[in-house]
Amino acid sequence: xxxxxxxxxxxxxxxxxxxxxxxxxxxxxxxxxxxxxxxxxxxxxxxxxxxxxxxxxxxxxxxxxxxxxxxxxxxxxxxxxxxxxxxxxxxxxxxxxxxxxxxxxxxxxxxxxxxxxxxxxxxxxxxxxxxxxxxxxxxxxxxxxxxxxxxxxxxxxxxxxxxxxxxxxxxxxxxxx
Numbered sequence: 770x771x772x773x774x775x776x777x778x779x780x781x782x783x784x785x786x787x788x789x790x791x792x793x794x795x796x797x798x799x800x801x802x803x804x805x806x807x808x809x810x811x812x813x814x815x816x817x818x819x820x821x822x823x824x825x826x827x828x829x830x831x832x833x834x835x836x837x838x839x840x841x842x843x844x845x846x847x848x849x850x851x852x853x854x855x856x857x858x859x860x861x862x863x864x865x866x867x868x869x870x871x872x873x874x875x876x877x878x879x880x881x882x883x884x885x886x887x888x889x890x891x892x893x894x895x896x897x898x899x900x901x902x903x904x905x906x907x908x909x910x911x912x913x914x915x916x917x918x919x920x921x922x923x924x925x926x927x928x929x930x931x932x933x934x935x936x937x938x939x940x941x942x943x944x945x946x
Contacts, residue, residue: 770797772804777820780804813892816857822847829855853885856927861891866925871932878929879912886927887913894921 770790772780781789781800789797810818828851831838840848859868870886872878887895887907898905903921906914916929934941 770801772801773808775804775808778804778807815889816854816861816891819854819889821854822851825851825854828852849881849885850889853882853889856886857889857891860920860925860927861923863925864923866923868925868927870927870929871935872929874931874933878916878931879910883907883912883929884909 770786772786774780781797786797789800807818811820825847828838828840832855840851842848856868856870859866870878870882872882890905894905895907896905897907898921900921902924904919905921906918908914913927913929917927919926930941
């Protein structure tokens with residue numbers, strides 16, 4: 770019986786697995802099923818069941834008190850993933866909202882930012898959706914069609930903009946609150 774390695778979830782040691790196998794097989798099966806289903810749930814719906822890196826809660830607390838947050842860290846430190854989770858949390862929890870995500874340029878927006886937000890989207894919404902209630906159309910190559918999506922459950926709109934667009938035309942933020 771193999772427990773999937775996970776950076777946050779501990780699995781029993783080989784010695785403990787052998788002991789449980791010999792002394793309490795039903796408990797071992799139950800532990801294995803719980804461990805594996807917890808990992809699967811975090812992959813299917815990272816917003817509700819995923820794991821947070823240390824520091825993400827400070828970002829959320831800061832955003833509750835201020836309308837901006839500066840997150841510093843090296844490459845692969847979790848900044849993009851953390852903010853993607855915060856964006857998807859806002860999208861799934863607010864009705865008729867509007868979120869604007871800025872990125873350095875369109876290429877970075879598609880390859881990094883939009884990809885991270887797609888990964889955070891609950892599994893049941895990771896399909897092409899065109900209805901009165903919502904619009905989601907995503908491809909790995911082009912990101913979200915029209916550089917936006919409307920989440921079906923909450924009708925919250927997410928737009929992807931670049932700093933270059935803003936520096937060329939500050940009016941792109943007109944009527945945004």
